Amino acid sequence: MKILITGALGFVGSHLTEKYVNEGHTVIGVDSLFSGSAINVKHVLDCINFRLELGDIRDKEFLLRLMDGVDCVFHLAAQVHVGRSMTEPEMTWDINVNGTQNVLETARSCGVKKIIHASSSEVYGSAQFVPMDGTHPLDAPHPYGASKTAGDRMCFAYQRTYNMDIVIVRPFNIFGPRQRDDNYGGVVSIFARMILQDIPPVVYGDGSQGREYTYVTDVVDAYDRIMKYTGSISIPINIGSGEEITIKRLAYKLIEICGKKFAPVFVEARVADLDRLVVDASKAKELLGWKPTVSIEEGLHKLVEWYRTDGVDRLIKRVG
Numbered sequence: 001m002k003i004l005i006t007g008a009l010g011f012v013g014s015h016l017t018e019k020y021v022n023e024g025h026t027v028i029g030v031d032s033l034f035s036g037s038a039i040n041v042k043h044v045l046d047c048i049n050f051r052l053e054l055g056d057i058r059d060k061e062f063l064l065r066l067m068d069g070v071d072c073v074f075h076l077a078a079q080v081h082v083g084r085s086m087t088e089p090e091m092t093w094d095i096n097v098n099g100t101q102n103v104l105e106t107a108r109s110c111g112v113k114k115i116i117h118a119s120s121s122e123v124y125g126s127a128q129f130v131p132m133d134g135t136h137p138l139d140a141p142h143p144y145g146a147s148k149t150a151g152d153r154m155c156f157a158y159q160r161t162y163n164m165d166i167v168i169v170r171p172f173n174i175f176g177p178r179q180r181d182d183n184y185g186g187v188v189s190i191f192a193r194m195i196l197q198d199i200p201p202v203v204y205g206d207g208s209q210g211r212e213y214t215y216v217t218d219v220v221d222a223y224d225r226i227m228k229y230t231g232s233i234s235i236p237i238n239i240g241s242g243e244e245i246t247i248k249r250l251a252y253k254l255i256e257i258c259g260k261k262f263a264p265v266f267v268e269a270r271v272a273d274l275d276r277l278v279v280d281a282s283k284a285k286e287l288l289g290w291k292p293t294v295s296i297e298e299g300l301h302k303l304v305e306w307y308r309t310d311g312v313d314r315l316i317k318r319v320g
């Protein structure tokens with residue numbers, strides 16, 4: 001198959017890229033280097049069935065040159081950081097909405113067979129009931145969630161107007177190797193990196209916020225099942241482990257796994273931080289036979305192990 005992945009140099013995109021290149025598919029990786037890095041695909045960069053195309057999804061001409069003969073587009077490129085969306089809402093909208101519109105339109109004009117759109121659980125806002133299924137109100141309190149909601153609406157519009165095979169995927173929080181661990185990173189990776197560098201992790205508020213985290217390979221498996229699914233999927237698919245953990249517990253668990261003795265530092269709560277996010281992923285289970293295979297505890301061990309081996313550069317760079 002010929003597969004195009006936008007955001008191929010990012011956290012999730014790089015794992016998808018690696019999987020499909022290793023399976024022998026022809027993979028075109030699209031990325032603007034906005035937040036991703038070629039280091040994330042270092043294991044497949046020289047493979048003849050992988051082509052890296054550096055450019056911006058907001059550039060329609062650029063996308064048009066790449067879509068010809070593509071069977072499936074995974075659209076992951078986005079400005080993904082909630083806090084950054086609050087300080088840079090226009091840029092977030094431009095990438096996440098106008099960029100998505102470009103991907104949809106170029107895929108339409110090139111007759112791409114299937115588009116899998118990475119939405120987010122953040123479209124729901126804080127849980128009004130748990131577990132959160134596809135009927136949960138869309139109540140995102142921040143520009144990131146709003147932009148993802150708008151992107152989803154364009155996907156629905158293209159599904160219905162042009163009868164295109166477009167699947168909207170709403171992962172809850174994902175964790176694992178290669179996620180950014182700087183100010184624009186994900187909390188699990190930030191905590192792991194800080195703790196391994198002997199810096200106590202910083203918890204916003206009292207740490208009672210409930211979250212769930214799905215290990216990245218389980219999310220990749222869900223995306224893969226969606227790609228292979230031959231029927232039509234017209235409803236958004238929630239992906240998540242359903243295994244709830246508070247931020248405070250997460251911090252202490254990682255400190256324990258890393259074998260450190262300090263405690264987290266608690267600071268003032270952030271604006272628009274969600275109280276709880278807990279998934280109902282039953283549609284993914286019913287339709288795709290998907291279920292998570294890596295527990296939070298096991299995934300945290302794998303992540304810490306990665307930082308000590310393949311990902312050790314991340315620790316060394318910051319210490320220096």
Ligand SMILES: NC(=O)c1ccc[n+]([C@@H]2O[C@H](COP(=O)([O-])OP(=O)(O)OC[C@H]3O[C@@H](n4cnc5c(N)ncnc54)[C@H](O)[C@@H]3O)[C@@H](O)[C@H]2O)c1
Pocket residue numbers: 006007008009010011012013030031032033034035036037055056057058075076077078079080095099118119120121170171172173174175179180186
């Ligand atoms: N990581 C999570 O917990 C999570 C949860 C739910 C949904 N998602 C969604 O999954 C997708 C991937 O997330 P991620 O965590 O891998 O993020 P990431 O930031 O690691 O990857 C996004 C990639 O998109 C690229 N990109 C950004 N703007 C671009 C542009 N204009 N043109 C081309 N490339 C551009 C970045 O350089 C980066 O490599 C995103 O759409 C995100 O909203 C992620």
